[in-house]
Amino acid sequence: MNVLVIAPHPDDESIGCGGAICLHADRGHRVTTVFLTSGEYGLRELSKEAAWRVREREAERAGEILGVASVEFLRRPDQYLEEDTIDAARALKPILQRENPEVLYLTHERDFHPDHRATVPIVQAAVHAAGIAEPTLLSYEVLTPLSEFDRVEDISLVMRRKLMAVRAHRSQIRQFRYDLAFRAMNKYRSVVARAGRYAEVFRVAGESMSGISLPCRADPGWHRFYTATQEITEIIPTEAAFILPGEAISEVSALVAPRRCIPFLEKGGGYWGKPADDAAAIRELERQRESGASFIVFVSSTFWWLEYYAGFREYLCERFPCVRENEQIVVFDLRKAARVSIGLTA
Numbered sequence: 001m002n003v004l005v006i007a008p009h010p011d012d013e014s015i016g017c018g019g020a021i022c023l024h025a026d027r028g029h030r031v032t033t034v035f036l037t038s039g040e041y042g043l044r045e046l047s048k049e050a051a052w053r054v055r056e057r058e059a060e061r062a063g064e065i066l067g068v069a070s071v072e073f074l075r076r077p078d079q080y081l082e083e084d085t086i087d088a089a090r091a092l093k094p095i096l097q098r099e100n101p102e103v104l105y106l107t108h109e110r111d112f113h114p115d116h117r118a119t120v121p122i123v124q125a126a127v128h129a130a131g132i133a134e135p136t137l138l139s140y141e142v143l144t145p146l147s148e149f150d151r152v153e154d155i156s157l158v159m160r161r162k163l164m165a166v167r168a169h170r171s172q173i174r175q176f177r178y179d180l181a182f183r184a185m186n187k188y189r190s191v192v193a194r195a196g197r198y199a200e201v202f203r204v205a206g207e208s209m210s211g212i213s214l215p216c217r218a219d220p221g222w223h224r225f226y227t228a229t230q231e232i233t234e235i236i237p238t239e240a241a242f243i244l245p246g247e248a249i250s251e252v253s254a255l256v257a258p259r260r261c262i263p264f265l266e267k268g269g270g271y272w273g274k275p276a277d278d279a280a281a282i283r284e285l286e287r288q289r290e291s292g293a294s295f296i297v298f299v300s301s302t303f304w305w306l307e308y309y310a311g312f313r314e315y316l317c318e319r320f321p322c323v324r325e326n327e328q329i330v331v332f333d334l335r336k337a338a339r340v341s342i343g344l345t346a
Protein backbone atom coordinates (compact mmCIF):
# COMPACT_ATOMS: atom_id res chain seq x y z
CA MET A 1 0.00 0.00 0.00
CA ASN A 2 1.20 3.51 -0.81
CA VAL A 3 0.78 6.28 1.72
CA LEU A 4 1.35 9.97 1.07
CA VAL A 5 1.94 12.50 3.84
CA ILE A 6 1.53 16.16 2.90
CA ALA A 7 3.24 18.57 5.27
CA PRO A 8 3.06 22.35 4.81
CA HIS A 9 6.39 22.67 6.68
CA PRO A 10 9.15 20.35 7.83
CA ASP A 11 8.15 19.07 11.32
CA ASP A 12 4.36 19.00 10.73
CA GLU A 13 4.64 15.42 9.47
CA SER A 14 6.48 14.22 12.60
CA ILE A 15 4.25 16.11 15.04
CA GLY A 16 0.94 15.36 13.35
CA CYS A 17 1.34 11.77 12.21
CA GLY A 18 4.86 10.59 13.07
CA GLY A 19 3.42 7.63 14.97
CA ALA A 20 1.11 6.61 12.14
CA ILE A 21 4.02 6.88 9.67
CA CYS A 22 6.12 4.49 11.80
CA LEU A 23 3.24 2.01 11.95
CA HIS A 24 2.71 2.18 8.19
CA ALA A 25 6.40 1.69 7.53
CA ASP A 26 6.53 -1.24 9.96
CA ARG A 27 3.62 -2.87 8.13
CA GLY A 28 5.62 -2.67 4.91
CA HIS A 29 3.71 0.23 3.38
CA ARG A 30 5.56 2.68 1.18
CA VAL A 31 5.37 6.13 2.75
CA THR A 32 6.28 9.28 0.82
CA THR A 33 6.42 12.64 2.55
CA VAL A 34 5.88 15.81 0.54
CA PHE A 35 6.86 19.15 2.04
CA LEU A 36 4.97 21.95 0.37
CA THR A 37 7.37 24.56 1.76
CA SER A 38 10.84 24.08 3.15
CA GLY A 39 10.10 26.36 6.10
CA GLU A 40 12.30 29.38 5.40
CA TYR A 41 10.07 31.52 7.64
CA GLY A 42 11.12 29.40 10.60
CA LEU A 43 14.74 30.53 10.15
CA ARG A 44 14.38 34.15 9.20
CA GLU A 45 17.90 35.05 10.26
CA LEU A 46 19.23 32.98 7.34
CA SER A 47 18.93 33.51 3.61
CA LYS A 48 16.12 31.50 2.03
CA GLU A 49 18.53 29.03 0.46
CA ALA A 50 20.47 28.54 3.69
CA ALA A 51 17.24 28.00 5.63
CA TRP A 52 16.11 25.41 3.07
CA ARG A 53 19.35 23.52 3.47
CA VAL A 54 18.99 23.30 7.25
CA ARG A 55 15.34 22.39 7.31
CA GLU A 56 15.47 19.92 4.44
CA ARG A 57 18.37 18.11 6.08
CA GLU A 58 16.37 17.91 9.31
CA ALA A 59 13.32 16.65 7.41
CA GLU A 60 15.38 13.94 5.72
CA ARG A 61 16.80 12.83 9.04
CA ALA A 62 13.30 12.70 10.56
CA GLY A 63 12.15 10.68 7.55
CA GLU A 64 14.90 8.13 8.10
CA ILE A 65 13.87 7.72 11.73
CA LEU A 66 10.21 7.28 10.81
CA GLY A 67 10.91 4.82 7.99
CA VAL A 68 9.81 7.05 5.10
CA ALA A 69 10.73 5.67 1.66
CA SER A 70 10.88 8.97 -0.21
CA VAL A 71 10.98 12.65 0.74
CA GLU A 72 9.99 15.41 -1.69
CA PHE A 73 10.43 19.17 -1.36
CA LEU A 74 8.24 21.45 -3.46
CA ARG A 75 9.75 24.68 -2.05
CA ARG A 76 6.57 26.71 -2.29
CA PRO A 77 6.59 30.05 -0.39
CA ASP A 78 6.45 29.62 3.39
CA GLN A 79 3.63 31.71 4.97
CA TYR A 80 2.09 32.38 1.56
CA LEU A 81 0.57 29.06 0.55
CA GLU A 82 -2.88 30.62 0.44
CA GLU A 83 -1.75 32.72 -2.50
CA ASP A 84 0.03 29.83 -4.12
CA THR A 85 -2.62 27.10 -4.24
CA ILE A 86 -2.67 26.76 -8.04
CA ASP A 87 1.10 26.42 -8.42
CA ALA A 88 1.42 24.20 -5.37
CA ALA A 89 -1.31 21.87 -6.68
CA ARG A 90 0.45 21.78 -10.05
CA ALA A 91 3.71 20.76 -8.38
CA LEU A 92 1.98 18.11 -6.29
CA LYS A 93 0.08 16.50 -9.15
CA PRO A 94 2.90 14.39 -10.69
CA ILE A 95 3.78 12.97 -7.26
CA LEU A 96 0.17 11.89 -6.77
CA GLN A 97 0.18 10.27 -10.19
CA ARG A 98 3.43 8.47 -9.47
CA GLU A 99 2.49 7.25 -5.99
CA ASN A 100 -1.25 6.74 -6.54
CA PRO A 101 -1.70 6.60 -2.76
CA GLU A 102 -4.46 4.73 -1.02
CA VAL A 103 -4.17 6.88 2.09
CA LEU A 104 -3.17 10.53 2.23
CA TYR A 105 -2.47 12.51 5.41
CA LEU A 106 -2.85 16.29 5.50
CA THR A 107 -3.41 19.15 7.92
CA HIS A 108 -6.99 20.15 8.75
CA GLU A 109 -9.08 23.08 7.62
CA ARG A 110 -9.65 24.55 11.10
CA ASP A 111 -5.94 24.86 11.88
CA PHE A 112 -4.90 28.32 13.08
CA HIS A 113 -1.95 28.39 10.70
CA PRO A 114 -2.95 29.76 7.27
CA ASP A 115 -0.49 27.46 5.45
CA HIS A 116 -2.03 24.46 7.18
CA ARG A 117 -5.52 25.53 6.14
CA ALA A 118 -4.36 26.23 2.58
CA THR A 119 -3.01 22.68 2.32
CA VAL A 120 -6.57 21.31 2.12
CA PRO A 121 -7.60 23.01 -1.16
CA ILE A 122 -4.12 22.37 -2.58
CA VAL A 123 -4.49 18.64 -2.02
CA GLN A 124 -8.06 18.60 -3.31
CA ALA A 125 -7.09 20.41 -6.49
CA ALA A 126 -4.06 18.19 -7.05
CA VAL A 127 -6.03 14.96 -6.54
CA HIS A 128 -8.64 16.19 -8.97
CA ALA A 129 -6.07 17.24 -11.56
CA ALA A 130 -4.10 14.00 -11.19
CA GLY A 131 -7.15 12.01 -12.27
CA ILE A 132 -6.47 9.29 -9.69
CA ALA A 133 -9.02 7.54 -7.48
CA GLU A 134 -9.48 9.70 -4.39
CA PRO A 135 -7.38 8.30 -1.56
CA THR A 136 -8.73 8.16 1.98
CA LEU A 137 -7.90 11.67 3.22
CA LEU A 138 -6.93 11.75 6.88
CA SER A 139 -6.50 15.10 8.60
CA TYR A 140 -3.95 15.31 11.39
CA GLU A 141 -3.54 17.89 14.15
CA VAL A 142 -0.38 19.91 14.70
CA LEU A 143 -0.98 22.63 17.31
CA THR A 144 -4.70 23.16 16.75
CA PRO A 145 -6.54 20.11 18.08
CA LEU A 146 -9.21 18.49 15.95
CA SER A 147 -12.66 19.12 17.43
CA GLU A 148 -13.86 15.70 16.22
CA PHE A 149 -12.01 12.63 15.14
CA ASP A 150 -12.89 9.49 13.23
CA ARG A 151 -10.01 7.25 13.98
CA VAL A 152 -7.36 6.61 16.56
CA GLU A 153 -3.92 5.12 16.20
CA ASP A 154 -2.34 3.64 19.32
CA ILE A 155 1.27 4.80 18.92
CA SER A 156 2.61 3.67 22.31
CA LEU A 157 5.10 1.25 20.76
CA VAL A 158 6.58 3.82 18.38
CA MET A 159 6.40 6.88 20.61
CA ARG A 160 10.16 6.93 21.15
CA ARG A 161 10.78 7.01 17.42
CA LYS A 162 8.23 9.76 16.96
CA LEU A 163 9.91 11.79 19.67
CA MET A 164 13.30 11.31 18.01
CA ALA A 165 11.89 12.36 14.65
CA VAL A 166 10.38 15.54 16.05
CA ARG A 167 13.65 16.33 17.78
CA ALA A 168 15.48 15.85 14.49
CA HIS A 169 13.90 19.18 13.54
CA ARG A 170 16.40 20.77 15.86
CA SER A 171 16.24 24.31 14.51
CA GLN A 172 12.54 24.42 15.44
CA ILE A 173 12.72 22.69 18.81
CA ARG A 174 15.23 25.32 19.86
CA GLN A 175 12.53 27.95 19.35
CA PHE A 176 9.49 26.11 20.68
CA ARG A 177 9.08 22.86 22.61
CA TYR A 178 6.92 21.05 20.07
CA ASP A 179 8.06 17.79 21.59
CA LEU A 180 6.50 18.63 24.96
CA ALA A 181 3.33 19.94 23.34
CA PHE A 182 2.56 16.92 21.20
CA ARG A 183 3.57 14.44 23.87
CA ALA A 184 0.93 15.95 26.13
CA MET A 185 -1.54 15.93 23.25
CA ASN A 186 -0.86 12.29 22.38
CA LYS A 187 -1.20 11.37 26.05
CA TYR A 188 -4.52 13.21 26.26
CA ARG A 189 -5.75 11.47 23.10
CA SER A 190 -4.90 8.05 24.47
CA VAL A 191 -6.97 8.67 27.59
CA VAL A 192 -9.97 10.10 25.77
CA ALA A 193 -9.99 7.44 23.06
CA ARG A 194 -8.94 4.63 25.42
CA ALA A 195 -6.03 3.58 23.21
CA GLY A 196 -2.77 2.62 24.86
CA ARG A 197 -0.43 5.12 26.51
CA TYR A 198 -0.08 7.48 23.55
CA ALA A 199 -2.38 7.97 20.59
CA GLU A 200 -2.79 10.07 17.47
CA VAL A 201 -6.22 10.93 16.15
CA PHE A 202 -7.38 11.70 12.64
CA ARG A 203 -10.43 13.07 10.94
CA VAL A 204 -11.51 11.77 7.58
CA ALA A 205 -11.73 14.64 5.11
CA GLY A 206 -13.56 14.31 1.83
CA GLU A 207 -16.71 12.42 1.05
CA SER A 208 -15.78 8.86 1.88
CA MET A 209 -17.37 8.86 5.33
CA SER A 210 -20.27 11.19 4.70
CA GLY A 211 -22.72 8.30 4.96
CA ILE A 212 -21.57 7.37 8.45
CA SER A 213 -23.12 9.36 11.28
CA LEU A 214 -21.04 11.27 13.80
CA PRO A 215 -22.58 9.47 16.84
CA CYS A 216 -21.51 6.20 15.24
CA ARG A 217 -17.96 7.47 14.79
CA ALA A 218 -17.83 8.80 18.34
CA ASP A 219 -18.58 5.36 19.79
CA PRO A 220 -15.49 3.63 21.26
CA GLY A 221 -16.56 0.46 19.40
CA TRP A 222 -15.99 2.36 16.18
CA HIS A 223 -12.24 2.32 16.64
CA ARG A 224 -12.17 -1.46 16.93
CA PHE A 225 -14.30 -1.60 13.86
CA TYR A 226 -11.94 0.76 12.07
CA THR A 227 -8.97 -1.44 12.98
CA ALA A 228 -10.83 -4.39 11.49
CA THR A 229 -11.26 -2.55 8.21
CA GLN A 230 -7.55 -1.73 8.19
CA GLU A 231 -6.86 -5.45 8.36
CA ILE A 232 -9.17 -5.97 5.41
CA THR A 233 -7.13 -3.49 3.36
CA GLU A 234 -3.97 -5.40 4.23
CA ILE A 235 -5.31 -8.79 3.17
CA ILE A 236 -7.53 -8.04 0.21
CA PRO A 237 -6.07 -6.58 -3.00
CA THR A 238 -7.50 -3.23 -4.09
CA GLU A 239 -9.08 -4.60 -7.26
CA ALA A 240 -10.80 -7.52 -5.50
CA ALA A 241 -14.42 -7.99 -4.43
CA PHE A 242 -15.34 -9.62 -1.14
CA ILE A 243 -18.48 -10.84 0.59
CA LEU A 244 -19.47 -9.19 3.85
CA PRO A 245 -22.24 -10.94 5.79
CA GLY A 246 -24.47 -8.73 7.93
CA GLU A 247 -25.50 -5.12 8.05
CA ALA A 248 -22.24 -3.15 8.37
CA ILE A 249 -21.98 -2.86 4.61
CA SER A 250 -22.08 0.92 4.18
CA GLU A 251 -19.54 1.58 6.94
CA VAL A 252 -17.12 -1.07 5.68
CA SER A 253 -17.50 -0.04 2.03
CA ALA A 254 -16.52 3.52 2.85
CA LEU A 255 -13.36 2.43 4.61
CA VAL A 256 -12.01 -0.17 2.21
CA ALA A 257 -12.70 1.45 -1.18
CA PRO A 258 -11.86 0.84 -3.98
CA ARG A 259 -12.28 -2.82 -2.93
CA ARG A 260 -15.81 -3.90 -3.77
CA CYS A 261 -17.84 -5.02 -0.81
CA ILE A 262 -20.73 -7.39 -1.62
CA PRO A 263 -23.66 -7.56 0.81
CA PHE A 264 -24.64 -11.01 2.00
CA LEU A 265 -27.36 -11.90 1.37
CA GLU A 266 -27.53 -9.62 -1.60
CA LYS A 267 -30.39 -8.59 -3.83
CA GLY A 268 -30.30 -5.73 -6.31
CA GLY A 269 -26.96 -4.59 -4.87
CA GLY A 270 -28.31 -4.13 -1.33
CA TYR A 271 -28.43 -6.12 1.90
CA TRP A 272 -31.25 -8.64 1.81
CA GLY A 273 -31.30 -10.12 5.30
CA LYS A 274 -29.95 -13.34 6.77
CA PRO A 275 -30.03 -16.69 4.99
CA ALA A 276 -32.81 -19.07 6.02
CA ASP A 277 -30.40 -21.94 6.65
CA ASP A 278 -26.99 -23.40 5.81
CA ALA A 279 -28.03 -24.54 2.36
CA ALA A 280 -29.25 -21.07 1.42
CA ALA A 281 -25.99 -19.54 2.66
CA ILE A 282 -23.89 -22.00 0.67
CA ARG A 283 -25.94 -21.48 -2.48
CA GLU A 284 -25.54 -17.74 -2.20
CA LEU A 285 -21.82 -18.04 -1.50
CA GLU A 286 -21.28 -20.06 -4.67
CA ARG A 287 -23.39 -17.65 -6.70
CA GLN A 288 -21.21 -14.76 -5.50
CA ARG A 289 -18.01 -16.69 -6.15
CA GLU A 290 -19.11 -17.22 -9.74
CA SER A 291 -19.68 -13.52 -10.16
CA GLY A 292 -16.21 -12.71 -8.90
CA ALA A 293 -16.15 -12.59 -5.09
CA SER A 294 -12.69 -13.67 -3.92
CA PHE A 295 -12.97 -13.42 -0.11
CA ILE A 296 -15.57 -13.61 2.63
CA VAL A 297 -15.03 -11.44 5.70
CA PHE A 298 -16.74 -11.76 9.07
CA VAL A 299 -16.37 -8.79 11.43
CA SER A 300 -16.90 -9.26 15.17
CA SER A 301 -20.58 -8.27 14.97
CA THR A 302 -21.20 -11.26 12.66
CA PHE A 303 -19.05 -13.89 14.40
CA TRP A 304 -22.27 -15.44 15.67
CA TRP A 305 -22.97 -16.52 12.07
CA LEU A 306 -20.12 -19.00 12.36
CA GLU A 307 -21.84 -20.60 15.33
CA TYR A 308 -25.40 -20.36 14.18
CA TYR A 309 -24.76 -21.52 10.60
CA ALA A 310 -22.54 -24.41 11.64
CA GLY A 311 -22.97 -26.21 8.32
CA PHE A 312 -21.96 -23.08 6.43
CA ARG A 313 -18.88 -22.71 8.62
CA GLU A 314 -17.96 -26.33 7.98
CA TYR A 315 -18.37 -25.79 4.25
CA LEU A 316 -16.04 -22.78 4.38
CA CYS A 317 -13.44 -24.45 6.60
CA GLU A 318 -13.25 -27.57 4.46
CA ARG A 319 -12.87 -25.84 1.15
CA PHE A 320 -11.18 -22.52 1.65
CA PRO A 321 -8.08 -21.38 3.50
CA CYS A 322 -8.79 -19.17 6.49
CA VAL A 323 -6.26 -16.39 5.93
CA ARG A 324 -6.97 -14.34 9.07
CA GLU A 325 -8.63 -15.22 12.33
CA ASN A 326 -8.44 -12.98 15.39
CA GLU A 327 -10.78 -11.10 17.69
CA GLN A 328 -11.47 -8.50 14.98
CA ILE A 329 -12.04 -10.45 11.78
CA VAL A 330 -12.23 -13.90 10.20
CA VAL A 331 -11.36 -14.06 6.50
CA PHE A 332 -11.58 -16.94 4.05
CA ASP A 333 -9.87 -16.81 0.68
CA LEU A 334 -12.42 -18.06 -1.85
CA ARG A 335 -10.20 -17.99 -4.91
CA LYS A 336 -9.05 -21.59 -4.78
CA ALA A 337 -11.51 -24.21 -3.53
CA ALA A 338 -9.99 -27.43 -2.21
CA ARG A 339 -11.50 -30.58 -3.67
CA VAL A 340 -13.64 -32.22 -1.04
CA SER A 341 -15.29 -35.57 -1.60
CA ILE A 342 -17.64 -35.47 1.34
CA GLY A 343 -19.33 -32.60 3.08
CA LEU A 344 -22.40 -30.50 2.67
CA THR A 345 -23.91 -29.97 -0.70
CA ALA A 346 -25.70 -26.87 -1.73
Ligand SMILES: [Zn+2]
Pocket residue numbers: 008009012113116142
Ligand atom coordinates in the same frame (compact mmCIF):
# COMPACT_ATOMS: atom_id res chain seq x y z
ZN1 LIG B 1 3.47 23.82 9.88
